[in-house]
Amino acid sequence: MSYTDNNEMIADLEQTFRWFGPNDPVSLADITQTGATGIVTALHHIPAGKEWSMDEINKRKGIIEASGLRWSVVESVNIHESIRIAGSERDTYIEKYINTLRNLAQAGLRIVCYNFMPVLDWTRTDLDHRLPNNASALRYDAIALAAFDLYLLQRPEAFDEFTEEQQRKAKQYLDGLSDDDKTKLINIIMAGLPGTDEVFTMDEFKVHLKRYEHIDATVLKQNMAYFLRAIIPEAERLGVKMCVHPDDPPFPILGLPRVVSTERDLADVVNACPSPSNGITFCTGSLGANPKNDLPGMVARLGAHIHFLHLRNVQREPDGSFYEADHLGGSTDMYAVMKRIILEQQKRAESGREDISIPMRPDHGHKILDDHRYDTYPGYSVIGRLKGLAELRGLEMGIKRTLFDR
Template identity: 50%
Template structure:
């Protein structure tokens, strides 16, 4: 695996030099300041590339921009409404501009409205560290009692509704505001902050859309952009839903192995692939991550390694983000499957054998409490995760 590190740009509290010191050789980044649907110009791409390749003192960093995460797919494209055809053309232009800069891997997602969703961004663990948590009842509190979505009563089981109403009655106004803030974080690192009215407006666009229709829109998007990506020598890879089950009445279409199998079959091309995120997919007990890597490995262009601890085997369930090696997913078995796939590619003489990997999320520990960070992206916590993953990989590949 090629070790990479997510960097949100010059405003990130982690510096380029600190990424070097972590031992990563590649960077995962995006132009979060550009609105969804707008072109990523060659000038802006070159500027970010130079920022990655240069330390604050002006000397070369030795780092490379290996993966774009993400080039956003607009809501217009997902719903095939408004300016979606124009957005499709700007997406193609952005791909051409990225290819001209030598960037080959582009991660994207097709989650409606919200990216990852959590109810607590600083949930305290027994050792005093904090992590992100998704609590099913708290999310129901938001959906049923705060957002007051009209379809919530039909979507939520009676027992969940009863627990949500009882919990809501105990919350202070400050706690209600905090829960709302956590849920409507929007896209991580993005230049938008959703209000409740904004969220209601976005949700309304999906009122009559089911999973099959959203899938058809994704496949139509891929039919347009994948041939271009293949001609440019690029690889697109779709990130799974996070969490991998329906929320707020929205369809979810990238949650299971079957979803990914259908994805790669819909547009058969080496440029149409998978971002295997063990944390997102691991929130479902019926997702066998090592098995998915073995069966779908040739389509995997990018890997996020993190772990979650599920409160139960039910779908959906509450969960919190665990240490990288100690959650509900067998991380050693998953890394072994990744190493096996890389070896297969090498033996087959494939051009791209090494899969870029980044340690995803992490516990807030030690000096992480002394600096502001993007939710889920503390420096020391990710450094610990990377070291653990590196150790497992070294043990598996040593002669």
């Protein structure tokens, strides 16, 4: 604990760890040794659009609590595609979504992360990018993505979206790949939701793309606003805080629009249905991949709406590529971001808000040391994330003592 000028205690951020459930190679017993006290998880075995029953929710909660931890954040309650495309069944799926929120609230779960990314979740082109110290990181290679889009997916519109130079480099890159390398690239990009082993076939993905043929960012943003206006009043009544996760990467890919990539986008989300329950998952990695995003400034201006923190760093490259860097390294000034978060906590304490201990998790750790012995979900090694958590914990303590301790 640290103190404000009014001698009010500033609670530490709640340290959490993502866990993908009983099949996760990283066990709850492992997580208890990291110093984290909260678990971020979801019922990944339940398909998007299906209600989560009280039995399933309480079963998962019981497993977590038996390990001495608490289920702090639900990440994610996934949104059915019918809601995103304004399909004929969207109201039915919205009602099912609301029923899930009701059940979560009844179980005492009050923070729900979600995203509005069409079809694919976060997208990378390399799940084993080796750094100079031989640590393994996730990487998004803009040229590899272009090669996939132009010459493997063969999306006709792609040739109007990439420059001749980008097309030349993409073809050169593709020509250097073996058939196995091409299959590997396809499977990495076509991976489904986190926590699942789902991989789209090319034909399946083309069917999904067809559904977005007439949906641009403006229409998708309207569909998101419709969803928010339907669920937020009930979420507020239940005491549930919804927090949207930014797009990853934060720019359009594969012909799919993006609507949660910039500060303007985030402001549009919270303004679509103003409420204490309509908020943000502030992911420094997703937002940090766009060099135009001023992350410390975004916390300063939108901090009141932040309900959940994903803290990680990416190293940007001039062509739009990036890779997951050390948590305190990379292109984002994590010191400046953390300082703004702490100042937001101070504001909350002085205004009487109770949600001062914002849940934080170290996102997308490197594979280091014994992490290479385990087949964990990409980005979710235990020792790499432990390293990130320790660094973030020390950074938070140092800033708080500098600002507040006498």
